[in-house]
Amino acid sequence: MSRIHEEFAIVPTGARVTAAVVYLAYLALMGSIWLGPVLFDGKLPHPVQWAWFFLAAATGLLLAAFVVLVGYVWADAKRRRMNHVLWTLLGIFIPNAIGIILYFILRSPMPVPCPSCATPAGKGQAFCSSCGTAVRRACPQCRQPVESGWTHCGHCGTALGARDSA
C-alpha cells in the first residue's frame, strides 16, 4: 500500500460521508442555478449554461477534498497526541487551507512505540509511561530526552557521551 493510501485510510468515515454530502448538495445547488430554470421550462440548456455547470461541478470536488483534508487533520492530530479539536477548527476556519498548511508545518512527530509494551510515547518522553522502559536517548543527569547529535543536554547542560542512549 502506498503512502498516500496509508494516509488516506486514517480519514474517518464521517469525514468521507460529509465530503460526499457536501459535494452532492453543492452539485444540486449549482444545478438549480444554472440548469434548473431552463429544465423546468422544458427547454434544453444552452452550451454556456452546461459549461458553467460543469465548471461548478469541478470546483465542488475541491470543496469535497477540503472536507477530506479536515478529516485527515482530525485523525492525524489525534494519533500524534495533539489537540485534534483545536487543529480541526483551525483547519476549517483559517481560509484558503492555510490552517491545514500550518498544521503540516507545526505538527508533532509520530509517537514512538515502547519496545517492551508498544505503548506510544510522545516527543517529550524518554521513558515509557506504562512500563518505564527507555524509549529515547536520555540525559544521564536529568533523565530528559535528548536529540541525536547533541553533545550536551539541552535541559541541564551535562556533557553527553556515546553511551547515553536508550
Added chain:
Amino acid sequence: MSGHVDDLLPLEAAGALGPEDAERVAAHVESCEACASAARRWRTLAAALRDLDSPAPSPRLLARTRERVERRRAEREEETWNRAALGFLIVFGWTLTGVVWLLLELVLGELALRSEQPVGSTLVWFVTYLVAGWVTAAAAALLLGRQAREEGRLA
C-alpha cells in the same frame, strides 16, 4: 624510484582495490624492492587480522542499533512526505482562492438579480476576504509558532 604506491598497499592487502589500481600496484611492486617489502608486511598484517576472532555484538546492541536506524529512516520518510504534502497544499490553497472568486461572482450576481439592489463589486468583496484570511492566518501562525518554539518543535 619515483611513483611509489605506499598509500595503496593497505587497500591492496585488504583486497579493496579496483582492477586498474591493483594492476598498477602489481606492476610497481615487481620493480620496487621497498614497496614489495612494505606490501609483504601489509599482507602479513591483513592475514593476521583475518585470523582473529570477530567479536559478535550483543543482541541488545544489535536490536538497539536496528531500532535507531529504523527510526531515522522513518524520520527521513516523514520529512519527504511533509514536503510533498506542503507543496500540494499550497497549490490547493491557491486553487481554493480562485474558486472563492468564482463563487463570489456567482453569489453576488444572483443577489444583484434577485434584490435589484447594488451588492458591491466582486473585486472589493474578494480583496476583503483575502485580507481577512491573511490577517487571521498570520495571527494564528504567530501564536502557534510561539507555542511550538516553547515546546521545542521549531528551532
